[in-house]
Amino acid sequence: MKWVNHEIVTGVIVYAVVQEPLLALYSMAGAILPDKLEGNPRSGNYWSWRSRHRGWSHWPMLYGLLLGLQLEIMGGGKLSSLTDMLTIGTYLCLGALLHIAEDALCGKVPFITPWQKIGVKLFSVGSVTEYLFAIVLVLVCYIIHIQFVIE
Numbered sequence: 706m707k708w709v710n711h712e713i714v715t716g717v718i719v720y721a722v723v724q725e726p727l728l729a730l731y732s733m734a735g736a737i738l739p740d741k742l743e744g745n746p747r748s749g750n751y752w753s754w755r756s757r758h759r760g761w762s763h764w765p766m767l768y769g770l771l772l773g774l775q776l777e778i779m780g781g782g783k784l785s786s787l788t789d790m791l792t793i794g795t796y797l798c799l800g801a802l803l804h805i806a807e808d809a810l811c812g813k814v815p816f817i818t819p820w821q822k823i824g825v826k827l828f829s830v831g832s833v834t835e836y837l838f839a840i841v842l843v844l845v846c847y848i849i850h851i852q853f854v855i856e
């Protein structure tokens with residue numbers, strides 16, 4: 706999925722759930738984190754980048770572990786001075802996990818181990834179908850959001 710669609714879909718999903726623009730913004734930063742960790746495919750050796758593409762940086766267990774650790778620290782009430790940082794980190798991890806789920810809809814990503822990849826190819830990255838898919842997801846979130854907010 707293109708970064709613009711990762712940002713929009715992730716931000717809209719998180720906003721629809723938590724209804725906090727700032728938290729949606731943190732998740733939008735996390736929505737490009739897995740690709741950012743891989744580096745830029747245009748700088749350096751493309752094939753070196755390609756061999757790392759959707760590798761450990763797209764391993765959901767990594768972000769799940771970081772998310773769990775942050776929630777454990779926040780839930781315990783320890784280190785309350787770090788609550789803001791932990792909240793940002795939590796939503797960065799949620800954004801990264803949504804990025805990986807979104808990538809799993811247009812190719813394969815790691816799952817249990819970094820080298821065992823799963824996914825479906827509903828559309829090609831950058832295709833018209835991807836943009837239509839993103840629009841439909843946004844509309845579904847909007848419809849679900851107004852159903853719960855208005856009632």
Ligand SMILES: [Zn+2]
Binds near residue numbers: 739759
């Ligand atoms: Zn990706």
